Amino acid sequence: MTNKLYYGDNLYVLRKYIPDNSVDLIYLDPPFNSQATYNVLFEEESGEKSQSQIEAFEDFWTWDDDAQKTFEYLTTDKNVPANVTDLILALERLLGKNSMSAYLVMMSVRLIELRRVLKPTGSLYLHCDPTASHFLKIVLDSIFGVQNFRNEIIWKRTSGHSDAIGFGCIHDVILFYTRSDKVIWNDTRQEYDKEYVEAYYRYSDPDGRKWMSGDASASGLQGGGYEYEWKGVKRIWRFPIDTMRKLDTEGRIFYTKNGIPRVKRYLDESEGLPAQDLWTDIEALRSWHKNERLGYQTQKPVALLERIIKASSKNDAVILDPFCGCGTTIDAVEKLNLGSEAKRTWIGIDITHLAINLIKRRIRDKYPNANFEVIGEPKDLQSAIQLAHNDRYQFEWWALSLIDARPINDKKKGSDRGIDGIIYLLDPNTKTTKSVLVQVKSGHVNSSYIRDFKGTLEREKAKFGVFITLEEPTKDMKEEALTYGSELAPLNNEERVPRIQILTIKELLEGTKPKVLYVNISYKKARHEKEKKSKRVIGKKVGKYKKLAV
Numbered sequence: 326m327t328n329k330l331y332y333g334d335n336l337y338v339l340r341k342y343i344p345d346n347s348v349d350l351i352y353l354d355p356p357f358n359s360q361a362t363y364n365v366l367f368e369e370e371s372g373e374k375s376q377s378q379i380e381a382f383e384d385f386w387t388w389d390d391d392a393q394k395t396f397e398y399l400t401t402d403k404n405v406p407a408n409v410t411d412l413i414l415a416l417e418r419l420l421g422k423n424s425m426s427a428y429l430v431m432m433s434v435r436l437i438e439l440r441r442v443l444k445p446t447g448s449l450y451l452h453c454d455p456t457a458s459h460f461l462k463i464v465l466d467s468i469f470g471v472q473n474f475r476n477e478i479i480w481k482r483t484s485g486h487s488d489a490i491g492f493g494c495i496h497d498v499i500l501f502y503t504r505s506d507k508v509i510w511n512d513t514r515q516e517y518d519k520e521y522v523e524a525y526y527r528y529s530d531p532d533g534r535k536w537m538s539g540d541a542s543a544s545g546l547q548g549g550g551y552e553y554e555w556k557g558v559k560r561i562w563r564f565p566i567d568t569m570r571k572l573d574t575e576g577r578i579f580y581t582k583n584g585i586p587r588v589k590r591y592l593d594e595s596e597g598l599p600a601q602d603l604w605t606d607i608e609a610l611r612s613w614h615k616n617e618r619l620g621y622q623t624q625k626p627v628a629l630l631e632r633i634i635k636a637s638s639k640n641d642a643v644i645l646d647p648f649c650g651c652g653t654t655i656d657a658v659e660k661l662n663l664g665s666e667a668k669r670t671w672i673g674i675d676i677t678h679l680a681i682n683l684i685k686r687r688i689r690d691k692y693p694n695a696n697f698e699v700i701g702e703p704k705d706l707q708s709a710i711q712l713a714h715n716d717r718y719q720f721e722w723w724a725l726s727l728i729d730a731r732p733i734n735d736k737k738k739g740s741d742r743g744i745d746g747i748i749y750l751l752d753p754n755t756k757t758t759k760s761v762l763v764q765v766k767s768g769h770v771n772s773s774y775i776r777d778f779k780g781t782l783e784r785e786k787a788k789f790g791v792f793i794t795l796e797e798p799t800k801d802m803k804e805e806a807l808t809y810g811s812e813l814a815p816l817n818n819e820e821r822v823p824r825i826q827i828l829t830i831k832e833l834l835e836g837t838k839p840k841v842l843y844v845n846i847s848y849k850k851a852r853h854e855k856e857k858k859s860k861r862v863i864g865k866k867v868g869k870y871k872k873l874a875v
């Protein structure tokens with residue numbers, strides 16, 4: 326199976342494309358009903374936040390026609406399990422038709438589909454927060470069965486936060502369900518926290534290796550031990566006398582004040598603690614995580630997804646993220662596959678092209694050898710016309726992505742300055758940035774549009790502009806554009822770059838790019854992920870020390 330990135334509403338994509346029992350693991354991080362909007366903050370190559378940010382998605386829910394239709398489906402359709410229908414009716418009686426119930430019907434209908442696509446051995450992790458986690462848990466109970474609830478994982482995502490009244494809320498909730506009781510589960514360990522290490526690994530060798538004192542006798546050990554006398558102490562020991570001798574020679578046995586031999590258990594050889602449901606060891610992304618942050622406000626750390634994927638999937642698993650944002654799950658799958666035998670495949674879905682664009686760049690920059698197919702984006706003129714007809718902004722963002730330009734308008738702001746996007750160029754000689762302004766038109770165009778665009782460029786003191794049009798430009802438009810002049814490209818003195826370039830969607834779909842004077846730095850590049858040669862793996866050979874089974 327090839328990796329697939331779908332642009333579209335996940336309900337539609339799940340129903341149309343994803344077969345029953347075909348996915349091993351699902352992680353979803355949907356909107357939380359937080360009554361907030363979330364932005365894409367464009368960052369500069371240096372990692373600094375730039376002025377530009379645009380709204381990626383809204384997390385406001387209202388009981389509208391869509392919610393009503395979904396409610397009717399959930400309460401009347403015979404394919405919806407009866408207990409789910411009962412729960413939805415009860416929730417509607419309890420809450421009324423409001424923002425929370427609208428959110429819950431939106432989630433319920435998708436969770437039904439997600440259970441359908443999950444294999445009988447599969448697992449689902451739903452990331453949410455205390456706003457709705459209590460309701461989502463009963464929705465999941467009704468869809469997956471109470472007996473298939475595994476954990477409510479508490480992820481401490483920040484260390485401090487102050488709320489006006491009450492205690493600062495610093496955690497998210499991850500609800501873990503399985504489809505049955507025969508599931509994929511891999512022993513998962515976490516490193517001991519500092520307090521544990523300080524309390525238990527109290528001793529150290531002269532070279533600084535920390536150890537705790539372990540029982541050398543077989544007391545409490547199932548299956549007996551070996552009885553003999555060792556340095557005047559007769560006991561039933563946990564290993565035969567030859568091993569005792571070897572350990573003693575290697576300095577792995579120490580003696581208490583009373584001369585009782587005990588075994589040193591080294592921290593660097595420990596398997597770690599079986600992972601618990603309170604996760605305090607994975608830091609949320611902060612301003613200093615410059616290499617990982619992509620400016621998507623709800624971006625989660627890759628380490629969080631690595632833990633989930635490692636715990637609940639095999640090397641050949643199919644992993645689905647139906648609300649994939651800037652692609653953290655996808656990144657984690659690729660990272661785990663890199664240089665290993667793992668051949669996990671992924672399916673990502675997102676409803677905004679802002680996210681799809683970021684994911685494509687993230688994966689191509691970090692994993693140049695990764696293969697994936699993008700489904701749902703316009704591939705020809707006809708589908709581009711359809712997108713422009715359905716959603717002007719999504720069309721605009723998609724068109725801008727074809728020339729690596731940053732969008733600057735969102736549905737709230739609209740286009741007030743006659744500019745839809747910007748390309749930032751870096752002049753390598755002066756180390757200064759120059760901008761190219763972009764306008765996107767999906768309707769009828771004529772030469773007055775180019776005259777206006779010229780006016781905009783002059784007003785904004787911009788030397789260069791790109792005019793993207795769905796309709797073919799007229800002869801007049803081309804002539805009008807030429808009147809704005811051209812400039813010699815410093816990197817190639819032969820070539821003149823027109824100061825206004827008109828490009829059609831058809832040309833862009835064929836791969837034409839605008840001519841630019843310098844290097845396009847509009848998007849921060851995610852750093853190429855290299856295969857790691859030696860990783861610290863808890864419980865395996867570490868550094869110069871070899872694990873000894875005692």
Ligand SMILES: C[S@@+](CC[C@H](N)C(=O)[O-])C[C@H]1O[C@@H](n2cnc3c(N)ncnc32)[C@H](O)[C@@H]1O
Pocket residue numbers: 333334335336354355356381382621623624625626647648649650651652653654674675676677680
């Ligand atoms: C909280 S963000 C996910 C962040 C992601 N975990 C990451 O690390 O980047 C939720 C995402 O769900 C997307 N979304 C919201 N409704 C959707 C729907 N019906 N279908 C697909 N995606 C949707 C939003 O566009 C947004 O990118």
